[in-house]
Amino acid sequence: MPVIVMIFVFVPAIVLMVSMPYLTRETISFGVTVSAVQFHSEPLRQMRKSYAKISATLHTILFIVCIICLIYGDEHSKQQSWIIVTYSLAMVVISLVINISYNFKMKSLLPMLPIALETSIMAVDIGFRKRNISLSSKWFLIHVFIIVVGIVTVLLNYELIPDQIPIHYNSSWNVDGYAAKSYSSVFMPTIMQVFLILVFIFENRSIRRVKQQVQPTDPNRSIRQDVTFRRTWSGFMITASFLIVILLSVVQLNMISLLNINFAIPR
Structure with missing residues (x-):
């Protein structure tokens, strides 16, 4: 496996x-x-x-x-x-x-x-940064909501978490690694979620600050391509970070047996 x-x-x-x-x-x-x-x-x-x-x-x-x-x-x-x-x-x-x-x-x-x-004309779109060249960072509020729901759920069901938390499964899907229950071990997925979200938010905001890419041979086409590239990359980061948050939430909820999934983060 x-x-x-x-x-x-x-x-x-x-x-x-x-x-x-x-x-x-x-x-x-x-x-x-x-x-x-x-x-x-x-x-x-x-x-x-x-x-x-x-x-x-x-x-x-x-x-x-x-x-x-x-x-x-x-x-x-x-x-x-x-x-x-x-x-x-x-x-x-x-x-x-x-x-x-x-x-x-x-x-x-x-x-x-x-x-x-060859003779060429360099064109710069002075209103480039005023365009909608990346998705709004407000989309990350969905990620934050999922994280908050996970924190509240774990706190309300903390007593249901066993004293020994499965953290690793072998190729036969049998538990071969445990960790003692503590707030640090239970909320480790949350810490990872917060750290990753901050990184993705920083990268998404950086898209607007990267300098404009313009080809002299066809400036208008170049500007359109640049905008499309930035929007696509922004959408990819928001989607990827959302999937990572969901994945870590599954790991966390599995600790309190709300999900019956043999999955854990390798340690």
């Missing part, structure tokens, strides 16, 4: 990370603003290919090592949970190191890239 979960959860994430340079807009290359001519130049084509090869190789090796550890690990202990958590952290660190290194390479290569020679 852990191997199947790894495949369905992490393989799409690996594919997304490896393909990231090909999914960005033509005005951005490894976190650096470039022109369309520079984006399609041969040096940047080679950089994207190099990034994809290195990223795919490292993530594939790490993934295979993790799968082998899960297969030969003790499924009746906390070992598998630690393997998955360690793999997740290692995957983030590898991706971060690769992106930072290619960002420095991009900055050093930028002065040597070709410059568009």
Whole structure:
């Protein structure tokens, strides 16, 4: 079961990370603003290919090592949970190191890239930030409401929570890990919810502060694409954070047996 979960959860994430340079807009290359001519130049084509090869190789090796550890690990202990958590952290660190290194390479290569020679007109929409370029942060009030309902529900039913709370299940869905009941353990999902919501709210508000992306060759089309991209990304963050809040609420409500689900957060 852990191997199947790894495949369905992490393989799409690996594919997304490896393909990231090909999914960005033509005005951005490894976190650096470039022109369309520079984006399609041969040096940047080679950089994207190099990034994809290195990223795919490292993530594939790490993934295979993790799968082998899960297969030969003790499924009746906390070992598998630690393997998955360690793999997740290692995957983030590898991706971060690769992106930072290619960002420095991009900055050093930028002065040597070709410059568009054709005559162009640069247009800037001075009313850009007054537009509805991101969804309102008021949508997060729904998330806050769910969190408050969870807190009240747990407080009202605190006596129903067993002295030993199941926190981990093995591949046979048998409990093999417990934690003593305390306010810190019971409200750990709530702490995680609040922290994640604050992060998502900050990111959603940052969408309006990021500088405008305009292509000189077609400024009007570029502005429309920029607005669409920002709205889509804002909607994704609100939806993703909502699903995470629901997931953590399920974990919390399961502690007081309001839900009969064999699910817990690995420790």
